[in-house]
Amino acid sequence: MKSLKIFEEVYSKEVIDKNFSRREALTKGLGFGLKAALAAIPFGILDVLNNKANATPDNPTIVGILNFALTLEYLESTFYTTGLNTSGLIPSSDVKVMMQISKHETAHVAVLKQTITSLSGTPVAQPNFDFTAGGAFSDVFTNYQTFLALSNAFEDTGVRAYKGQAAGLLGTGAVLTAALDIHSVEARHASEVRRLRGLKGWISNAEANGLPAAIYAGEDNTTEGTIAVGTITTAPAVSITEAFDEPLTMAQVLAIAGPFIKS
Amino acid sequence: MKNEKENLQDYLQETLYAPLDRKKFLKYSALSGGALVLGLASCHKDNNGGGSNSNAIDVGSGDPGILNFAYALEQLEAAFYIMVNASFYSGATTAEKQVLSDIMNHEIAHRDLFKAALGSGAIATLQFDFSSVDFTSRASVLGTAKALEDTGVSAYNGAGQYIASSDYLTLAGKIVSVEARHAAAIRDLLNPKSADFAGDDVVSASTGLDFSRTPNSTTGGPSIVATANTFLKTKISATKLP
Numbered sequence: 083m084k085s086l087k088i089f090e091e092v093y094s095k096e097v098i099d100k101n102f103s104r105r106e107a108l109t110k111g112l113g114f115g116l117k118a119a120l121a122a123i124p125f126g127i128l129d130v131l132n133n134k135a136n137a138t139p140d141n142p143t144i145v146g147i148l149n150f151a152l153t154l155e156y157l158e159s160t161f162y163t164t165g166l167n168t169s170g171l172i173p174s175s176d177v178k179v180m181m182q183i184s185k186h187e188t189a190h191v192a193v194l195k196q197t198i199t200s201l202s203g204t205p206v207a208q209p210n211f212d213f214t215a216g217g218a219f220s221d222v223f224t225n226y227q228t229f230l231a232l233s234n235a236f237e238d239t240g241v242r243a244y245k246g247q248a249a250g251l252l253g254t255g256a257v258l259t260a261a262l263d264i265h266s267v268e269a270r271h272a273s274e275v276r277r278l279r280g281l282k283g284w285i286s287n288a289e290a291n292g293l294p295a296a297i298y299a300g301e302d303n304t305t306e307g308t309i310a311v312g313t314i315t316t317a318p319a320v321s322i323t324e325a326f327d328e329p330l331t332m333a334q335v336l337a338i339a340g341p342f343i344k345s
Numbered sequence: 346m347k348n349e350k351e352n353l354q355d356y357l358q359e360t361l362y363a364p365l366d367r368k369k370f371l372k373y374s375a376l377s378g379g380a381l382v383l384g385l386a387s388c389h390k391d392n393n394g395g396g397s398n399s400n401a402i403d404v405g406s407g408d409p410g411i412l413n414f415a416y417a418l419e420q421l422e423a424a425f426y427i428m429v430n431a432s433f434y435s436g437a438t439t440a441e442k443q444v445l446s447d448i449m450n451h452e453i454a455h456r457d458l459f460k461a462a463l464g465s466g467a468i469a470t471l472q473f474d475f476s477s478v479d480f481t482s483r484a485s486v487l488g489t490a491k492a493l494e495d496t497g498v499s500a501y502n503g504a505g506q507y508i509a510s511s512d513y514l515t516l517a518g519k520i521v522s523v524e525a526r527h528a529a530a531i532r533d534l535l536n537p538k539s540a541d542f543a544g545d546d547v548v549s550a551s552t553g554l555d556f557s558r559t560p561n562s563t564t565g566g567p568s569i570v571a572t573a574n575t576f577l578k579t580k581i582s583a584t585k586l587p
Contacts, residue, residue, distance in 0.1 A: 175538055182540035189553030245518040249511035262502045263554035265518065269525035270543040270555075274533060282447065283530040284523060306458055306516060315457035321450035326519040327526075 144254055145203030147247045150332055151261065152194040154243055156208045157342060158236050159187035164213070165233075168223045176226075176278060183233075183271050190264055197257060215341040230279050235293045237272035238285065239330070239338050242297075244268060246329035269327070284324040296338055300328045401574075402468050404560075406585035408513050411504045413468045414560050414570075415517065416459035417581050418500055421573055422493055423452040424473045429490070434483045441483075441534055448490075448527050455520055462516075472578035487535050494528035495547050497521075500569050502557030507587060525555070559587040 162184035165171055172180050195205040213222045213232065222228050244265035251258040273283030281291055288295070288302040304311050304322045311322045330338075404413035426449035433442055460467050479485035501521035508514045529542040548555050560583040561568045574580045 178540050179538055179542065182543055185550065186543065186548060186553035189549075189551060193552050193554065241522050245515070245522065248505070248514050248518045252508075252511050252514055255506050258506045259502065259557055260554060262505045262518070262521070263557050266498050266502055266521055266525040266555040267543055267548050267553060269522035270529040270548070273526035273529035274542040277530060277533055278538075283444075283526045283533075284447065284451070306519070307462065307512060309458060309461050311454060311458055314461040315454050317450040317454040317457070321447065322454050324447065325451035325454040325523055327522040328519065329515060 143250060144257060145198055145201055147250050147261075147332075148194055148198045148201075148203070148257075149206045150335075151244065151247065151264070152191065152198065152206055153209065153343075154236075154240055154335070154339065155187055155190040155194060157211060157339060158240065159184065159191050160208070160211050161213060161232065161236060162187055164223060165229055171223055171226055171229060173226060179274055179278065180233075183237075183275075186267055186271070190267075193260065193264070197260060201257075210344040211342055212344040213342055218341070227279075230275060231293060233275045234272070234279055234281075234291075235297055235338075237268055237275055239297055239335060240268040241265065241272055241327055242330040243332075243335040245327060246331050246335070248329075282324070285327065286320050287323050294338065296334070299334070300330075303328050401580040401582040402471075403582045403584055404468060404586065405466070408508055408510050409463065409466050410583065410586050411508055411517075412459055412463055412513065413466070414504065414581075414583050414586060415501065415520075416456065416463060416467060417471060418497055418569075418573060419452055419456040419459055420471050421473065421576055422497065423449070423456040424471075425475065425478070425489065425493060425576070426452055428475055428478075428480055429486055432480060434481050434486050436483060444530055444534065445486075445490075448530075451523055451527070455523075468581070469579070471581070473576055474578045475576060477575070487531055490531045491528065491535065494524055494531055496569055496572060497524040498528055498547075499556045499558045500560065502555055503559045503562065503569075504586075505557075507559070561587060 162180060166177075166180055166184055198205045214220045219228055219232060222232055244261055248258065248261065248265070251261055276283050279291070285298060285301045288298040288300065290298045302323050303326065304319065306326060311317075311326075312319055315322065317325065404410045404417060426445060429445050430442075430449050433445070437445075478489050498521060501517050501524065505514060505517055505521075508517060528547070532541045532544065535541065558564065558569055560570050570581060570583050
């Protein structure tokens with residue numbers, strides 16, 4: 083029960099604090115630390131991510147990565163389904179976009195479950211979500227701008243999450259290709275949602291545009307491999323940061339997504 | 346009488362999708378699930394569009410081959426957007442110019458990074474033929490941009506599983522998502538706030554997967570290599586890649 087104790091200590095101090103304002107939530111709430119976020123993930127999910135729930139998967143590492151992806155897709159698909167089912171939330175001008183995104187996220191859930199099963203793994207069960215993140219986004223389904231902001235957050239995080247797992251799927255052939263084929267769709271979504279928010283479709287520097295800084299940490303990188311890109315191109319510095327999306331580790335992603343996963 | 350733009354659209358339609366119609370193409374691609382495994386293509390002398398010929402620059406094999414293939418596509422994209430930005434089509438809005446200028450700079454950064462990463466192993470600087478594009482026409486420019494971006498996405502997605510180095514795979518991942526962001530933005534300019542940013546013509550409605558194609562795959566029409574060659578004075582080939 084060591085994890086539970088961490089959960090109580092950290093979460094009670096930092097998240098359930100009555101004085102934890104919306105502003106604080108926006109600026110640091112989702113990036114309040116890996117320890118807290120990991121503790122906030124329901125134990126069942128951590129077990130699956132650690133493959134304790136998979137008796138004999140063909141490849142535990144691959145199944146773990148796919149269950150991690152499945153968890154994010156559950157989050158996204160539930161988010162859009164809930165939004166589309168909330169009368170008066172999404173303006174009619176944007177419904178076609180949200181329906182298309184929702185269709186894809188629901189399909190991603192099915193594809194990942196199928197792939198995990200085909201590898202003799204066990205797909206993680208769908209968690210219960212709290213899209214207010216403990217009240218930090220209490221108007222997520224009544225204020226469209228909040229909904230759009232979280233959509234932006236989930237899509238950009240999704241892009242970084244898949245990117246961070248690509249190397250872990252090296253040599254898996256069709257599984258890697260499927261992950262890449264989802265990854266680029268998340269990027270199409272991200273671009274469109276950002277544009278709906280009046281932003282560029284791409285990420286300039288590490289600009290968070292009102293979202294938690296953790297989501298964009300490292301996006302201002304301008305060194306690829308050993309090459310300082312600014313020294314070998316005429317493209318402006320900000321364009322270099324836009325031209326390369328950066329990965330997040332599984333732990334970084336869980337720190338961002340954790341507060342939305344209730345149980 | 347058709348204008349140049351319509352001819353180009355017809356051409357792209359033919360080269361990208363012929364002989365299958367769009368619906369069949371979608372079905373076929375969805376069935377393949379992006380998991381096509383093709384044998385190494387042998388050198389064809391006549392694969393419809395100059396996929397390879399004796400005068401072509403071959404991109405090579407293994408990871409350097411894939412990087413050179415990507416380098417060729419990035420050279421093509423950069424050259425196209427440089428032309429677009431040199432003289433915008435009439436009526437281009439400030440927002441459109443910003444998007445097209447940003448994309449140009451991204452493609453230049455991609456191009457230059459591949460050149461630096463490949464070093465002495467890089468293929469030559471390519472010469473281009475954009476006579477099929479009407480740079481004064483919004484529809485021609487954005488239509489071509491859309492085709493190039495979608496092609497780029499499917500090319501990176503299709504090549505990914507053949508990359509041996511995890512560093513290069515991650516690098517390709519860093520770039521492909523930006524190409525996908527471009528594709529969505531261009532599609533949004535053409536058909537704002539519709540489903541087209543990730544339309545059913547490029548993302549399978551049943552699986553939610555973007556289409557992926559290996560360099561020489563002729564599923565649904567001529568290969569990416571052949572399509573790229575339609576814009577190239579110096580042809581390329583990828584005889585040692587799938």
